[in-house]
Amino acid sequence: MRILTTLLFSFFACAAMAQNPVLGKWKTIDDETGRIKSIVEITERNGKLYGKVVELFRLPDEDQNPICTDCTDDRKNKPALGMEIVRDMVQDGKALEWEDGTICDPKNGKVYECAMWFEEGEMDELKVRGYIYFLYRTQTWLRVK
Numbered sequence: 555m556r557i558l559t560t561l562l563f564s565f566f567a568c569a570a571m572a573q574n575p576v577l578g579k580w581k582t583i584d585d586e587t588g589r590i591k592s593i594v595e596i597t598e599r600n601g602k603l604y605g606k607v608v609e610l611f612r613l614p615d616e617d618q619n620p621i622c623t624d625c626t627d628d629r630k631n632k633p634a635l636g637m638e639i640v641r642d643m644v645q646d647g648k649a650l651e652w653e654d655g656t657i658c659d660p661k662n663g664k665v666y667e668c669a670m671w672f673e674e675g676e677m678d679e680l681k682v683r684g685y686i687y688f689l690y691r692t693q694t695w696l697r698v699k
Contacts, residue, residue, distance in 0.1 A: 574598060574645075575677055576652065576670065579608065579698035582682075585691065593698060594639065603652055603670075605640030607660070624663025634660040643670060657684045 577598060582591045593609040612618050620634045629637055643655035650672040657668040666684030673681065678697040683690050 574603075575650070575672070576603060576680060580605075580680055580695040581698055582695050583693060585693045592634075594695070596640065601644070603640065603643035603655065604638055605657075606638045607634055607636060610635050620660065622658075622660040622663055625658065625660070626663060627658075627665065629658060629660070630663075640668065643668060657682065659684070 576596055579593050579595045582594055583589070584591050590611050592607050592611060594605040595608045596603055596605045598604075610618075610620075612620075622629050622632055622634060622637065625632070637658070637660055639658045639660060641656050641658075643652040645651065646653045652670045653668070655668045656665050658665045666686055669683045669685070671681050673679065678699075680695040680697070681692055682695055683692040685691070
């Protein structure tokens, strides 16, 4: 019985350590200005990743509660705070890359194909790329500790 208990404990400990490293909160950094724009929390549902804006960092002269008036899907006229901007990301088989989902820019309402990955040895920096055909924009998101 003691061996069975030890084996079960070891199994659950290993499973907890193997949790998806992309899950959690990330500071989004504007690649044009270098400013922290928001915090996005990435969660998993049914084997896919989703990201929701949980905090906004706005300048005093900016709208403190922006609404996505330019969105054309279910996010239309919804506030950016609380918005699910990342949807349906799946791991592509490589340990630290996700793809086949979308990312929405609530500032302009556009939805882009999305890829996310970690550079080797950089588990606190998530590369997030939104793209249409061969045009793309890549941001580095920083893990919130």
